[in-house]
Amino acid sequence: MTDLDLVLKEHGLRKTTFRKELLSLFYDSNSSLTAEEVKNILGHTTDKVTIYRALDAFEKTGLIHRVPDKSNLTRYAICHSECSSIKHVHNHAHFICNSCNETFCINDIKIPHIEGAKGFLIKNAKLTLEGDCPQCQS
Ligand SMILES: [Zn+2]
Ligand SMILES: [Zn+2]
Ligand SMILES: [Zn+2]
Secondary structure: OOOHHHHHHHOOOOOOHHHHHHHHHHHHOOOOEEHHHHHHHHHHHOOHHHHHHHHHHHHHOOOEEEEOOOOOOOEEEEOOOOOOOOOOOOOEEEEEEOOOOOEEEEEEEEOOOOOOOOOOOOOOOOOEEEEOOHHHOO
């Protein structure tokens, strides 16, 4: 069980009931979430501005990262690596399911080191895969 109070504290974030709920939502999710989905799950009393602000703060402090989305919506997933407010450190692929439109972090696939673009300094490489997720293959 993750100590949400401690995680928020370590990332320099104020502890509010909403932020704890939001963080546990990301820890419990095996895929990723958009602001709209967060609102649908926790919504009721929380306005969108609060959700956007919290997501932004979580991203800036290295708790969650942006993942590609089939419809180009802003979608986030939990960071399992050593991310901080200084920078995000990721080397995994993302998988977009064509059936349920979910995006999954595929931590088992590491992006290979890419070089050879003459004159260009590569600082970041992204790998997005598409297909059917395990739940959608039946
Ligand atoms: Zn990260
Ligand atoms: Zn699926
Ligand atoms: Zn990811």
